[in-house]
Amino acid sequence: MREHIENKMYHIEILPPKQETENLQEELKLFAEKYNKVLNGGYCACITDNAMGYLAFQGTEIIEHLKLPVFTNQVMIHLNTFHTKADLHNILDSCKSLGIKYLLVVSGDGSERLPKLQPADVNAKGITRSVTAVELxxxxxxxxxxxxxxxxxxxxxxxxxxxxEKLDRKLKAGAKFIVTQPIIQKNDVVDKLIDYCSIPVFIEAWMSKKISLLSQAVGYEIPENEQFDPIETLKMLHKIYSQCGAYLSILGFKTQYALIKDIW
Incomplete structure (x- = not known):
């Protein structure tokens, strides 16, 4: 992962189509266009796992279904705890066979519609009551x-x-890199994180003008700012956190993608 930072390789988030979409073929076509654009641009495609608790198709099944290319150094799959054990192994086995080596392991948002891994599923019975990213x-x-x-x-x-405290447990469990939640300005806690860890840190940049969506994503109220400019904020974050990588969420492929090549 450190070479991603040295080579200024953006991590660009892509959301798979939701299971309930009414225009699946169009959504799949759009996913493929974004995915190929990211890979052809030399960036890393980061595919979410039921983001915000909404049931969506798995990144691996879409890649397999559409026969999309996989460049080992340019694909990352998010993986959370809201799966059955069988589904978990299907995803991991697919990643292995496709040549996907980067996984972002998170606890996940979840919903009533999604199953949840149980402690016994991950050899943690009697150790924990609930499976988190650490156990996974x-x-x-x-x-x-x-x-x-x-x-x-x-x-x-x-x-x-x-x-x-959670981070220490994650590091002991085998974490090799960190992606922060989105920030839109200098953050004292992130400053400490960079000094605290020896593994690569990727700063998540919020690329939507809708701050209200950011509040939903992080679970805390972020004050609205009508002057917020995602591109200018990204430039600022690069200057402040020049030793870190950058993860772009909610990137506008039509309006912003062409601009990022000249920023980092």
Whole structure:
């Protein structure tokens, strides 16, 4: 992952079509266009896993269904705890066979419609009451040793002491890189994170003008700012966190994609 930073390779988030979409073929076509554009641009395509708790198609099944190319260094799959054990192994086996090595392991948002891994599913019965990213990390490391490079999320909006305690457990479980929740300005907690860790850190940049959506994503109220400019903010974040990588969420492919090549 460190070479992604050295080579100024953006991580660009792509959301798969929701299961309930009425125009699946159009959505699949749009996904393929975004995916290929990211790979052809030399960036890393980061595919979400039921983002915000909405049931969506899995990134691996879309890649297989559409026969999309996979460049090992340019694809990352998000993986959360809201799966059955069988589905979890199907996803991991597909990643392995496709040559996908980067996984961002998160607890996930979840919903009543989604199943949840149980402690016994990940060899954690009697150790924990609920499966989190920590248990999932440990399980993947034990069941698929050396097959994947596992990353984790870091939320600077949570109470710092609690978040760092979780981070320590994630690092011990095998985390090799970190992606922060989106920030739109210099953040003291993120500053400390960079000094705290020796593994690569990727700053998530919010590329939508809708700050209200950011509040929903991080679970904390972010004050509205009518002057917020995602592109200018991205430039600022690069200057402040020049030693870090950049993960772009909600990127406008029609309006912003062509602009990012000249920023980093």
């Amino acid at each position: 990390l440990k399980y993947i490391e034990s069941e698929y040793p050396n097959d994947f490079c596992l990353g984790v999320a870091f939320n600077p909006y949570e109470p710092a002491e609690h978040e760092y």
